[in-house]
Amino acid sequence: MKGKKRIIVIGGSAAGPKAAAKARRLDEEAEIVIIQKAPDLSMASCGYPYYVGGFFDDRNLLICTPTGVVRDPKFYLNAKGIVARTETEAVGIDRKAKTVSVKDLKTGKGESLSYDKLILATGSVPKIPPIPGAGLDGITTLQSMQDADYLRRVRDEKTIKKAVIIGGGLIGIETCEALQLAGIEITVIEMLPQLLTFLDWELAKLVENHVRSKNANVITDNGIAEFLGENGKLVGVKLQNGIELPCELAVVAIGVSPNAKLAKEAGLETGLAGGVIVNEYMQTSDPDIYAAGDCVESLNLITGKKVHAPYGDLANLQGRVAGENAAGGNSATFPGTIQTGICKVFDFTAGSTGLSEKAAQAAGFTDIETVINASPDKPGFMTGLLLVTKLVVERKTGRILGAQCVGPGDVSKQLATWAMAIKGKLTVDDMINADLPYAPPFSLAIDHSIAAAHIMQNKLKGRMKGISCSEVKKKLDGGATPFILDARGPDEYEQIRIGVGERLIPIGALRNRLNELPGDKGAEIICYCKISLRGYEAARVLEGRGWTNVKVMEGGIMAWPFPREK
């Protein structure tokens, strides 16, 4: 008897269970089986760092429904009518016979399961540096529930004093915070010149400064050469520049690769980033096999290129599409990603949507403009907190290509705003008059995002010549001697100042002290203040009075990522 469709899902973390549940809702009759290698199912893996860091103590919260039911095979069977086989490994796919070979890891018994539709949700595997000592005790990743259990024990047992995090990406930074909160002395080691490579250098440096302010050490521009051990246990790491750091724990977080082994062995098409190639229906090169989540490559909607985008939200969205199409034929689509990402970094949040300046350049965009805006997220009287945003647009069209935002303020809302702007293919002109929710507990009268668009418009219209803090620093380091004007008040200057030979002329006194400015109206003048709003006003005054080479240091002191005089 034909009748019942049989859908097999390989992978039980995020995309797999989502696909299975969606398929069930569309087809109450189908047989749906999840094959899961790990003992747990549907783990909230993005929550691991917060479990390790002690934001909550009940491990079950990572694998429970919101009402406290553990998502185990019994739950799947009763609540969803789905057979979930945990500790069971899928070892091969016979596409011709339409079967999957599975192995019960508890009994070692093998079995062949037939399918009508197969969904691959095999996830990703952490990269491990190919260096000596990688097998020592005390080296882990934070990829699996077992890893989370291990690091939580580290926290609770309080025996480990020093740890290194290898890799300053999203998971590395989240783990850094978690272990630092556990009282462990942490060093983050990053091979590249900056943390969080989805940010441009200047914003990443602000995050790095914040991490350091929390007593975590950061080493950039340096990779790891060797794990050092004694009696099989990690006792330190040796860096590429020869430095040795003693430590009892190393967390490797240098990224993940698509786990496409099964797919490749079955002859399915994979891409340059190593992931399974799927069309917009999440269908692989075999029409009966779908794939979703960390194992696939996704289309970057801005560059048009396929990328590996291992984000938990995309895994769920893709799983939903794969499940719908596997159950009912191709109808749902997943168009692609703009690679929106966010992470908590102690009291900061850092995130990005669309392209950074670096990524835009790498993607071949040559005609771009950027701007940095620094401001509180809401009024000072409602205890506003700082946000620093870098906006990247295509100059000719004004199209928004990307936005990054860091700071203690409400970064999440800023990124959601920009992500939707990019989704809607909006331009700077569109954002100028965006109609966002305003009340003092939630935002400034002109929201931080809109203000960024305003500054960008001023630049695009030639009303403001911006210069980044990095460019100013480079200029000064190179021996240039621009006239540097700090437009703040004397009290502010006494509290905080950069100390690069700047002249303090408060904006309120500027028009009466023009004689202190260079007599040469073509001399280079760089204006700033705390966030460079008064800096911009000062520049407009000077331009109005005939100076022709006046620049505004974008973001002002709040965006200055280098050491200050005070």
Add this chain to the structure above:
Amino acid sequence: MKGKKRIIVIGGSAAGPKAAAKARRLDEEAEIVIIQKAPDLSMASCGYPYYVGGFFDDRNLLICTPTGVVRDPKFYLNAKGIVARTETEAVGIDRKAKTVSVKDLKTGKGESLSYDKLILATGSVPKIPPIPGAGLDGITTLQSMQDADYLRRVRDEKTIKKAVIIGGGLIGIETCEALQLAGIEITVIEMLPQLLTFLDWELAKLVENHVRSKNANVITDNGIAEFLGENGKLVGVKLQNGIELPCELAVVAIGVSPNAKLAKEAGLETGLAGGVIVNEYMQTSDPDIYAAGDCVESLNLITGKKVHAPYGDLANLQGRVAGENAAGGNSATFPGTIQTGICKVFDFTAGSTGLSEKAAQAAGFTDIETVINASPDKPGFMTGLLLVTKLVVERKTGRILGAQCVGPGDVSKQLATWAMAIKGKLTVDDMINADLPYAPPFSLAIDHSIAAAHIMQNKLKGRMKGISCSEVKKKLDGGATPFILDARGPDEYEQIRIGVGERLIPIGALRNRLNELPGDKGAEIICYCKISLRGYEAARVLEGRGWTNVKVMEGGIMAWPFPREK
């Protein structure tokens, strides 16, 4: 000598100072004068309720720059090169002579000032009910700095025990919270059947329930008939139904009207809502006169109709446009508004962007679909808080017309997301795979907004028949006897339940207890759970087993606005 342009700005609150500052940045030479009737300038008037409520104590914070400089005439002169004349009233405009007659309110002296360009930013005036007793002591609005000072004294002196707020709109509710925090017994009186008319009734009712839970009284469907006084002092109010409420203070917050008196007297065109008519350049019917802020009417970008939209953020955006165009000729535009609004209501936030269902119907949209989604804003293990969203779309095109959101969760981000979706003219299909910032400290893996779009898609595709809590209540009150299925667990049922004759069948037991369902496969069945995700799953199970009239009560118990059994 011609040369210097003279720009006069009438009004010094929000739009006026913004216009003046923008004009100055574009024209360092122009003479720019602000005429301001009140003693203060550039007041953060949206912050008044928080000053009254004691969120901060320093009144100067309302009129200071972020660095603590009071925005007084001296500040305007020195920092901006703008002459600000406070306590000066503009009493007439001679458009032919291009002069404004002003009167110094301190000396009584009159004067005529000539202009090249005039910017009207005369704001709005609070509506006062035309009833007896309106002149008694103890009756106020919260519109001016003087009002804020008065109510703050009320808070600090602690002599007033009972107050009424007349009007349950945004300012009424904010004032309710402020005075309740001051320890005053508050009653909010609203003539309409609900608070916050930018919300549909169901969401407004959830807000009302929250206000009541904070020990503030709410009376709806009842207006005020008379203020009752003794010796010139307010001692109570009499409602239209005859009830008398003793009180020593009444705050009138029944809305504001555009202050277009000067404009009308000068023969400028005004609209049906009473505001000055402007084009997209914020230019009035006289090309040399611009207008911005609460005194104008704005284009609603969804309905194409002119509306009075007195929002602080729009005043600033419009002021910027008016200032730019007055200084340099028409180049900047303000296209219109989608009327995004938000307010804090004790531990709730409530807001709306675009059209409510009610507003969409009033605007003539006949083919609309709505959905209510309830969920936490982030995972339970990160202490997620409830959000309830109502989404309104055009059925045929899927175009998003509006979204409302209330609850203790992060409403502000939800509204920003939807506001940008509407700005980009996005559809439900676009929102299905929105790429929003996800990490557990900030959102669910599938953001609340995206989940709302998913449910909407399920409805539009006919996979879910939704029914609102109100419709269910109406049905039951009308004597109907649908089979009502609560799909939660027994523990949850013991803690909270509606108590309308529902049958508890946990989703995990449903497939084995189908015999408890009506034998008639056409019988009406209404499913729900806490937020109606399991309710939806139950409906899919029943539909898969042949029942044909199965509905899901949207938002579940969390959206039920009526009294519960427990």
